[in-house]
Amino acid sequence: MMNLEVHLPGLNLKNPVMPASGCFGFGREYSQFYDLGKLGAVIMKAATGEARLGNDTPRVAETSSGMLNAIGLQNPGVEKIIENEVPFLAKYDTAIIANVAGSTLEEYEFVASTFNEAKDVCALELNISCPNVKEGGIQFGTDPYMAAKVTEKVKEASNLPVYVKLSPNVTDFVSMAKAVEKAGADGLSMINTITGMQIHLPTQKPLLSNKTGGLSGPAIKPIAIRMIYEVKQQVSIPIIGMGGISNAEDVLEFLLAGASAVAVGAANFTNPFICSEIIDNLPSTLEKYGINSVQDAIGKAVF
Amino acid sequence: MIKKEKMRVISSRQVAKDTTEMVLQNTYISETSVPGQFLHIFLDGHTLRRPISIADINKDRQTVTILFKKLGDGTEQLAKVTEGMLLDVLGPSGNGFDMCLEEGDTALLIGGGIGVPPMYSLGKKYSERNIQVVSVLGFQSKEYVFYEEKFKELGKTHIVTNDGSYGAKGFVTDVLCKVRGFDHYYSCGPIPMLKSVKNTLEGKRGSISLEERMGCGIGACYACVVPAQTEEGYKKICSDGPVFDVLEVVL
Ligand SMILES: Cc1cc2nc3c(=O)[nH]c(=O)nc-3n(C[C@H](O)[C@H](O)[C@H](O)COP(=O)(O)OP(=O)(O)OC[C@H]3O[C@@H](n4cnc5c(N)ncnc54)[C@H](O)[C@@H]3O)c2cc1C
Ligand SMILES: Cc1cc2nc3c(=O)[nH]c(=O)nc-3n(C[C@H](O)[C@H](O)[C@H](O)COP(=O)(O)O)c2cc1C
Ligand code: FES
Numbered sequence: 001m002m003n004l005e006v007h008l009p010g011l012n013l014k015n016p017v018m019p020a021s022g023c024f025g026f027g028r029e030y031s032q033f034y035d036l037g038k039l040g041a042v043i044m045k046a047a048t049g050e051a052r053l054g055n056d057t058p059r060v061a062e063t064s065s066g067m068l069n070a071i072g073l074q075n076p077g078v079e080k081i082i083e084n085e086v087p088f089l090a091k092y093d094t095a096i097i098a099n100v101a102g103s104t105l106e107e108y109e110f111v112a113s114t115f116n117e118a119k120d121v122c123a124l125e126l127n128i129s130c131p132n133v134k135e136g137g138i139q140f141g142t143d144p145y146m147a148a149k150v151t152e153k154v155k156e157a158s159n160l161p162v163y164v165k166l167s168p169n170v171t172d173f174v175s176m177a178k179a180v181e182k183a184g185a186d187g188l189s190m191i192n193t194i195t196g197m198q199i200h201l202p203t204q205k206p207l208l209s210n211k212t213g214g215l216s217g218p219a220i221k222p223i224a225i226r227m228i229y230e231v232k233q234q235v236s237i238p239i240i241g242m243g244g245i246s247n248a249e250d251v252l253e254f255l256l257a258g259a260s261a262v263a264v265g266a267a268n269f270t271n272p273f274i275c276s277e278i279i280d281n282l283p284s285t286l287e288k289y290g291i292n293s294v295q296d297a298i299g300k301a302v303f
Numbered sequence: 304m305i306k307k308e309k310m311r312v313i314s315s316r317q318v319a320k321d322t323t324e325m326v327l328q329n330t331y332i333s334e335t336s337v338p339g340q341f342l343h344i345f346l347d348g349h350t351l352r353r354p355i356s357i358a359d360i361n362k363d364r365q366t367v368t369i370l371f372k373k374l375g376d377g378t379e380q381l382a383k384v385t386e387g388m389l390l391d392v393l394g395p396s397g398n399g400f401d402m403c404l405e406e407g408d409t410a411l412l413i414g415g416g417i418g419v420p421p422m423y424s425l426g427k428k429y430s431e432r433n434i435q436v437v438s439v440l441g442f443q444s445k446e447y448v449f450y451e452e453k454f455k456e457l458g459k460t461h462i463v464t465n466d467g468s469y470g471a472k473g474f475v476t477d478v479l480c481k482v483r484g485f486d487h488y489y490s491c492g493p494i495p496m497l498k499s500v501k502n503t504l505e506g507k508r509g510s511i512s513l514e515e516r517m518g519c520g521i522g523a524c525y526a527c528v529v530p531a532q533t534e535e536g537y538k539k540i541c542s543d544g545p546v547f548d549v550l551e552v553v554l
Pocket of ligand 2: 020021022023045046069071073099127165191192193215216217218220242243244245263264265266267518524
């Protein structure tokens with residue numbers, strides 16, 4: 001049998017596939033389709049210090065080979081998530097990763113330290129790259145100094161391993177990756193969505209109420225692959241790769257480019273069974289290309 | 304429970320300008336659907352599925368009917384799907400109408416454009432239960448009018464067109480004053496229409512069905528929220544709706 005296991009800081013995964021933050025809620029809705037225990041891990045929807053209502057609608061638009069979203073980090077707040085959502089996911093044999101968001105250093109610290117007290121959360125994904133909220137998030141994701149600062153603070157506030165989720169909306173992505181590695185990040189998560197816009201022809205105005213939104217789906221896959229490939233050469237912490245994955249071949253491509261695990265986002269909307277189907281197809285896909293295990297594929301295109 | 308099913312296209316025909324009626328066969332969907340629910344339809348090459356209301360349910364033939372208007376790429380593509388082909392569908396999605404009326408009561412159905420289809424399955428169900436049905440249906444103009452005869456079989460039907468090319472001229476609200484005595488109203492259509500229906504019929508009990516651009520269609524992504532008078536302050540149209548009590552949500 002093909003060995004699909006991967007071992008990353010805080011995460012012993014039976015396979016490298018997990019749903020991406022914001023595309024799977026807290027798992028409840030998808031649990032009606034298949035056993036979530038099949039997943040390597042689940043990355044929960046973003047958590048902020050207090051409840052957030054998010055942006056006005058429309059919040060999504062379809063694009064060629066993808067979609068734009070501007071949800072605006074709507075969530076019930078970290079405490080409610082720990083009380084109501086984590087226990088549900090903990091019933092399944094899968095690793096739980098919490099996505100930590102905020103507008104200030106203090107908010108990030110608060111969310112991280114609150115998750116630290118919660119049992120059953122295995123790792124934090126530090127979201128410094130949400131393009132869809134006015135103040136916050138993104139300034140930490142575009143300035144290497146700020147990114148390092150928030151990484152340090154969150155590492156101090158929590159004992160959990162921290163995977164920093166980087167924004168592709170910067171000119172020097174590699175410096176960002178290096179800065180957070182130096183600041184103590186245990187891993188990287190990349191890429192978040194790329195800022196885009198769609199004009200609605202009937203009204204001749206931006207379609208999304210937020211005007212801009214984050215592009216995801218197959219359209220961004222080559223960008224994600226390129227960024228992972230570049231970062232892998234310069235950074236030694238593991239990478240959770242994402243951006244446009246919709247089948248097992250895509251997963252292999254991410255592994256070869258240097259990702260140690262992968263997350264699937266928008267494809268869950270097209271097909272709610274996608275993560276489960278990818279996991280089923282991964283062994284034969286690896287085999288087809290003469291690869292003996294997931295571990296063997298990681299970074300093979302780079303070195 | 305929502306399932307991912309393959310539905311066979313039994314027939315597809317144009318019933319009005321840019322408007323297609325499609326009959327789809329599937330045991331699970333036809334047996335479990337109720338009026339007000341929708342199908343979330345996959346279309347090749349599209350990241351997002353398209354939500355379309357269930358317009359009729361036939362348990363004997365194991366079919367449901369949908370009616371849709373060509374609006375953009377997706378509905379254009381759907382209109383080209385022909386008899387015998389299979390559609391990948393999530394459904395039945397969302398919750399049905401609160402069918403609270405009893406024998407002898409009167410239901411007022413108010414549909415505008417592509418909001419007309421869900422009114423038909425509801426009216427049919429109600430009329431089977433000996434509940435009086437009165438319908439007010441609004442369309443852009445004469446060539447867009449569909450299902451007039453079918454609604455007439457259910458009860459008194461008023462047609463309104465924006466340009467007056469058929470039936471009364473104006474908006475559905477312009478003829479609501481003609482409808483006397485009903486116990487509950489049900490409405491589906493564009494938000495401005497729903498707002499003016501709500502204002503015109505203030506004080507009456509009513510249910511409305513809402514539309515919004517969707518991502519997942521199952522309640523996971525928060526794309527389709529509407530402000531609501533609840534502790535959380537919002538409802539998800541795809542999973543808490545699309546049908547709501549008129550007092551529950553903020554239009
Ligand atoms: C619960 C529900 C029930 C519906 N029932 C019907 C029906 O019975 N008959 C019918 O003709 N139409 C119905 N609609 C509207 C229908 O979903 C849209 O007309 C359709 O999605 C447009 O797709 P398109 O690719 O042709 O248009 P495009 O404009 O190219 O679509 C682009 C994107 O926007 C979304 N979108 C565009 N307009 C709407 C809209 N009004 N509502 C929701 N999403 C939209 C599309 O799904 C797609 O993701 C319903 C919508 C909802 C939410
Ligand atoms: C509707 C939606 C909501 C998202 N919400 C979040 C979020 O809350 N936190 C986060 O870090 N990323 C969020 N993302 C980004 C995804 O986790 C992922 O990085 C991105 O979509 C790229 O993957 P994909 O192309 O497979 O969708 C969201 C994406 C989408 C489409
Ligand atoms: S469309 Fe995803 S929550 Fe409604």
